[in-house]
Amino acid sequence: MKLGEVCIETNDVIKLADFYRGILNISSECRDAVHQFIIADGVSLTVYNNGFIKNNLNQNISLAFTVEDVDREYERLLELGIHIIDAPRLQPWGAKNMHFCDPDGNHIYFRSLVK
Structure with missing residues (x-):
């Protein structure tokens, strides 16, 4: 078994995806407001909004x-x-x-x- 994906759920997919593309020095034209792949090789990093409001108390x-x-x-x-x-x-x-x-x-x- 291997880890396949890390998904960060957020209220603002575009803002968070742009942040991760910036820090990871990755370019993409994707502007999807619901789901974006940031890294797709090996373990995927995705940013997603499932329609529920997030409290952003990310401590764990x-x-x-x-x-x-x-x-x-x-x-x-x-x-x-x-x-x-x-x-x-x-x-x-x-x-x-x-x-x-x-x-x-x-x-x-x-x-x-x-x-």
Whole structure:
């Protein structure tokens, strides 16, 4: 068994999908207000509105993306105007992480695995 999809439910699919395309440096012309694939290779990342209002009290999940160089990504996200909660720093488990949130308050980590 393998994980097939992570779906982020939101009140504003276009806004959140645009945010994720920006931080992940992915381009797409999709403007669907109900469902958008952001990453479709391997494990999919989708943004979806099922018609119910979300409270955006997102406290129990975070997304972590492994990147080649977390310091370079830190600089790129600052240029995009992303508020960084924790700047890149080496963690006890050997990864170098930075932490920020998406517009709905979901916690996101970019990490590089130190060689």
